[in-house]
Amino acid sequence: MGPANKGEIIEKLQKQILSMQGFRETAAQGVSTGLGPLEMAFPNHIFPTGAIHEFLSPAAEGAAATTGFMAGLLGSLVGQTGTCLWIGTRRTVFPPALKIFGIDPDQVIFIDLIREKDVLWTIEEALKCDALSVVVGELSGITFAESRRLQLAVEQSKVTGLMHCFNPLKINHTTAVARWKITSLASTMEEGMPGVGYPRWSVELLKIRNGKPGIWELEWSSDQFRNLDKLNPVVEIPFGRTA
């Protein structure tokens, strides 16, 4: 048995394990999130839908960066006709800005709750409804037991859940398939030009089940993510310039 053969077998076995763990192979689900090289980090090189993703953001400014990144993902996950539920207690999202990230704000139904207790109940109920595309939850934090309930819900319904933990006191071990941390980076302008450039983030994939964690720098321009490794100097009108 040669080493090439061995590698093949290992890859095959790996795929088997993945399918047993519920990760679909190939483009059956076929959602391209346009994350570019970042997608290589995912199992099967496809953004895992039908799973829970956890986003951590410590401060209000960081929450905005995370919200922007999530909105960018939503655009491709929800599609033209899907519906998204946005559940939280102190929502600050400004609906018109979602359009900038490629999702129609009228496709999003916001559920603004008063009690933290109701948030988890509502998220779980929403995740059980397979007619939804994505459920966004804004929580202060999530425990292992809570994450397991949510995971059980999505395993049945194949809904993607993006859980935004905006004030994690301590980072728990959870069953979420991925844990992200988005921080905003200084935007760049062409030499000598004034103004604020495109939104730019440092995207940290802290944890990914069956994938490879890493750090990437992404920018949102012309309605898509752009990886900064192969970025040419920007010549378009910068985002943020008043008309």
Add this chain to the structure above:
Amino acid sequence: MTDWFVRHNPGLQDEPFVLVAPDRGRIVIKASSPAAGVLGIEPGMVVADARAILPSLQVFNEETSRKDKLLNELAEWCIRYTPIVALDTSDGLILDISGCAHLWGGERLYLKEIITKLQSFGYQVRAAIADTIGACWAIARYGRLTAIIEPGMQSEALLPLPPVALRLDTSMLERMHKLGFYQVRSFINMPRNMLKRRFGLLLLEKLAQALGEIEETIRPIRPVQPYQERLPSLEPIRTATGIEIALKDLLETLCLRLLQEGKGLRKAIFKGCRVDGKMQQIEIGTNHPTRNASHLFKLFALKINTIRPGLGLELFLLEAPVVEILSMEQETLWNITQGSANKEVMNLLDRIGVRVGINAIHRYLPDEHHWPERSVRLSASLQEKNPLIWRTDLPRPVCLLPLPERIEVTAPIPDYPPMLFRYKGKVHKVKKADGPERIEQEWWLEQGLHRDYYCVEDEAGARYWLFRLGNYGEDKPEWFVHGFFA
């Protein structure tokens, strides 16, 4: 009234006693117990006179408004027998039992049930069933032979009764007494114009009402709901399973009726009448008209555990106070073209609405306003189409603070963005900035200063939306942070 008193003071059973209240400086009897009544002590007498008849008479003070309250409570209790219950003068109840008696196996059993139930509470009641309110009133109070008057027989039944049974005032009764009219039969066949001449129009009216020649209306204590289903139970029900079965039964009948009439309900109330006369109820609302019994049951199921059955529930009511047109076509359309997906989302939102309140669910559409807070409006329904486009040509922050927060800035005047600003005690040095974008207050809606918005980025890469309120003038203008860019 005295029965109520006996219920609360069992020792007074069969004792002569009276309830009194002061009236124009005298102490007047308001109610007397049966034992006292036998001795000729009647309401309206002065206590001193009654004491002369029976020195050992026990006297208690009457609580004001207790009587009305008691009668009202009894009326509420009677709703289990018919939806239309009205209060009569001060000492009676009128029940419209059209179409109700057969549920208890006929009028005789129905009447017996009501009387025995009330007697078991300790009340002495008299009741009658007749075609007209007038005849019923007369038979219940002065009838001797039978309590149930067959249809069309009220004039015969009235004949042996005294004229007081026709609800006449005392002066007219005295005149009748003088003329020797001791029974209704002595004048009922007289020519009407003669009666009118002697006694006035009122007598004719009361007579006609008793005989059913004039319509008489009553005012029910609870307005009748057009969409209501009732389910009496043989035995009081205390278990959640029992309540669920009753609810399912009622939902099925109601939904069938809604289907026949092409309606769907938006709001439903499920009520249970407890043995002790209290009412238990739960309420649900839906986002769109529906008549799907299993979906409605799921909504109610979230709240069933709030029902306190006490000693048991005797009657279940299901009301739909708000119904909307839901045509058959619409229903099929939902299922086929929109996919069942949309319906499932609606059902989910209904469940959420029941649990946390329907006001928590928001969907936004763009509005034609420049002022950021007014640039979106809540959509009236979840299906409403967007008539405008979402604008993306102007920078808008992904997170907007509900209220702008004050910041302290250092800024070169007049029109430059700040060089640094202090927000929540932390100093941010502005590295890049865009703006200003001037947004004027919409004077036709609200007066106020304009805002000059700047997008700024600090040295850490965080992006903010700041504005200056008004111009530089004699006062230093205030600066605010209004949002965060991604």
